[in-house]
Each structure stands twice: as structure tokens, then as C-alpha cells.
Amino acid sequence: MKMNELKLVYFSPTGTTRKVIMEAARSIDLKSVSFDFSVYKEKKPSLKFLPNDFAIFGVPVYGGRVPALFLEYLENIKGDNTPAALIATYGCREYEDALLELKTEVENRGFKVIGAAAFPTEHSIVPSIGSRRPNKADLKVIAEYGTELNRRLRKSESFDEFDIQVPGNSPYKKYGGSSLLPKADSALCTLCGTCAKVCPAGAIPLKEPKKTDHKKCIGCMRCVRSCKQKARAVSSMKMSILERKLNKVCQSDKTADIFL
Ligand SMILES: Cc1cc2nc3c(=O)[nH]c(=O)nc-3n(C[C@H](O)[C@H](O)[C@H](O)COP(=O)(O)O)c2cc1C
Incomplete structure (x- = not known):
């Protein structure tokens, strides 16, 4: 063909x-x-x-x-x-x-x-x-x-x-969503709006990028990776719990x- x-x-x-x-x-x-x-x-x-x-x-x-x-x-x-x-x-x-x-x-x-x-x-x-x-x-x-x-x-x-x-x-296996949803650190956020522009789920309002709609957020980490100010992150306590868990089951x- x-x-x-x-x-x-x-x-x-x-x-x-x-x-x-x-x-x-x-x-x-x-x-x-x-x-x-x-x-x-x-x-x-x-x-x-x-x-x-x-x-x-x-x-x-x-x-x-x-x-x-x-x-x-x-x-x-x-x-x-x-x-x-x-x-x-x-x-x-x-x-x-x-x-x-x-x-x-x-x-x-x-x-x-x-x-x-x-x-x-x-x-x-x-x-x-x-x-x-x-x-x-x-x-x-x-x-x-x-x-x-x-x-x-x-x-x-x-x-x-x-x-x-x-x-x-x-x-299929049930998927309940991610428990690790990023938040903005108000002190570090410069309101540049990059995270809002790149969010695949439309979960961050462009006019208020310090906010996250956690009903829409899928925890994909795109905002965390794209924030030059490192203002977006997930809770470090939740992260270390997940890290320990994943280290046991991932190869x-x-x-x-x-x-x-
Ligand atoms: C919310 C979420 C759930 C994930 N679930 C799994 C999973 O079930 N099994 C796995 O091995 N990796 C899982 N991962 C890791 C991703 O599948 C993997 O890193 C992928 O390559 C990311 O692709 P991307 O860079 O194109 O976004 C998950 C990642 C995220 C953000």
C-alpha cells in the first residue's frame, strides 16, 4: 500500500x-x-x-x-x-x-x-x-x-x-488519581504564569497561578518541571513516603x- x-x-x-x-x-x-x-x-x-x-x-x-x-x-x-x-x-x-x-x-x-x-x-x-x-x-x-x-x-x-x-x-485496574498534587509556594511564585500555560489539565488559572484546582489536577508534574523559580512542589513529607514505597516496587x- x-x-x-x-x-x-x-x-x-x-x-x-x-x-x-x-x-x-x-x-x-x-x-x-x-x-x-x-x-x-x-x-x-x-x-x-x-x-x-x-x-x-x-x-x-x-x-x-x-x-x-x-x-x-x-x-x-x-x-x-x-x-x-x-x-x-x-x-x-x-x-x-x-x-x-x-x-x-x-x-x-x-x-x-x-x-x-x-x-x-x-x-x-x-x-x-x-x-x-x-x-x-x-x-x-x-x-x-x-x-x-x-x-x-x-x-x-x-x-x-x-x-x-x-x-x-x-x-481494568481502578485508578483513584494521584495523592501527590503540587502547590505553589507564595513566597517564591513570581506570577509569571508559565505553569498555567503548560498545565495539561487546565487546573491553574492564568490570572491566579498561585492557585491550583485540585479537582482538575492530575499530578503529572509538568508545572513542577516548568517552574524556573522552583515555586511549584509537592509536600516533601508525602514525597518521601512515596519515594520509599516506589523504591521497593520499581526496578x-x-x-x-x-x-x-
Ligand atoms: C500520576 C502518575 C502516575 C504514574 N503511574 C505509574 C505507574 O502506574 N507505573 C509506573 O511504572 N510509572 C508510573 N508513573 C511514571 C510515568 O508513567 C513515567 O515516568 C512516564 O514515562 C512519564 O511520561 P512523560 O514524561 O511523557 O510525562 C506515573 C507518573 C505519574 C505522574
Whole structure:
């Protein structure tokens, strides 16, 4: 099949998923267009992909699931038996039902999954876990995944032959939200509004960036990473409790799982 365009559809509050998806995309011989849903959009865009487009969907794992916010964007995206590949990044604990959920949601919207992968990365809440991953060796594995996807696109006339199986259980694991929600330190905040502009959940009012709507906040850490004044942080007590807990259940040297 003569392929049209590579569509990169992703959610990446702290930039790791973006890095991974871009590395995979480098191996695909198609011009690409990105739909980055890490910046809040009140109105979710409607997108229709062609049968000869190729889509890569990328998400971070939150509590073993696909972030609910990404699913809201996915609702308005339609494929037409469009081939697609999946990428889940996770902070070296587990990805549990996230790939199965992503696959099911993507298939329900008219895509044909021809590959799926879960890549262990730096943990966005506790960056000492999986520190600096994806590293050089990880990038090589990610590029190889991209190369195999590219080969499939080049060789196949129809994608019906692919039957990708991923681990996970349905009903999915319950996700109750993060208990680590950042706050602004009034003494340090200069009201520059950067955090409000980058918040994926629209949880920080631009006119009052010292406030956070904790009903909307998803605890993604994007505001913490983007604040030059270091005014945004989570409670240090809660953080050290989580750090201790995660250190017991995460393995910084986990390897990628690729399903082809
Ligand atoms: C709210 C939240 C929940 C998370 N849940 C998990 C999890 O269940 N398992 C895991 O291994 N990592 C988990 N992580 C870590 C992220 O999945 C991981 O760091 C990811 O690569 C971040 O991607 P990003 O940089 O594109 O935002 C979580 C991170 C956040 C902020």
C-alpha cells in the first residue's frame, strides 16, 4: 500500500513519552505530523485519519492505566482501518492494563494495531528511579521497534494478517488519581504564569497561578518541571513516603516489552 503520512498522537507532560515516540518515528520513512495533547485544549479537536496514514499513539502509564485526559482526546479521533502502533512509557514499576486499554480504545476508533510496546523510563514523580532513561541502549531498542514497524508498512498490502496480543486484564485496574498534587509556594511564585500555560489539565488559572484546582489536577508534574523559580512542589513529607514505597516496587533496570 502506498502510505500517506505518519501521525504522532501523544500525551507527554514531562517529555519522556515524546522523546520515545520521536525516536521510533525517526525509523519510519514518512513525513510526520504531531498532535501533542500535553497542552490543555478546552475544545478537543476532531481528527480523521486515512486508511493509508500510519498513526503512533504514545502515553505515559498512570496507575497502570492510560491517563483519562488522553482518552478524552481520543474520543474525537477516527481511523478508517488505519494502521497504528502503540507506545506506553512507565516509571519502572509496572504498566499493568495500560497497553490493553490503549489497544482496545484505539481499535474501537477504527485503527488496526500492527505493533505495541512498553518502555521503562525515568519516573516522572521520583526521577531517581530509572534515572535518565531512555538512555543510549534504550534508544537503540526504540529505534529497532520503529524499523520493524517501517518494514511492516513497506511490505504489507493489507494489515489484516497482524494480530497483536498485549498483556493486561479487563475490567481494568481502578485508578483513584494521584495523592501527590503540587502547590505553589507564595513566597517564591513570581506570577509569571508559565505553569498555567503548560498545565495539561487546565487546573491553574492564568490570572491566579498561585492557585491550583485540585479537582482538575492530575499530578503529572509538568508545572513542577516548568517552574524556573522552583515555586511549584509537592509536600516533601508525602514525597518521601512515596519515594520509599516506589523504591521497593520499581526496578530501574527493567527492559522493554515489544509485541509484534
Ligand atoms: C500520576 C502518575 C502516575 C504514574 N503511574 C505509574 C505507574 O502506574 N507505573 C509506573 O511504572 N510509572 C508510573 N508513573 C511514571 C510515568 O508513567 C513515567 O515516568 C512516564 O514515562 C512519564 O511520561 P512523560 O514524561 O511523557 O510525562 C506515573 C507518573 C505519574 C505522574
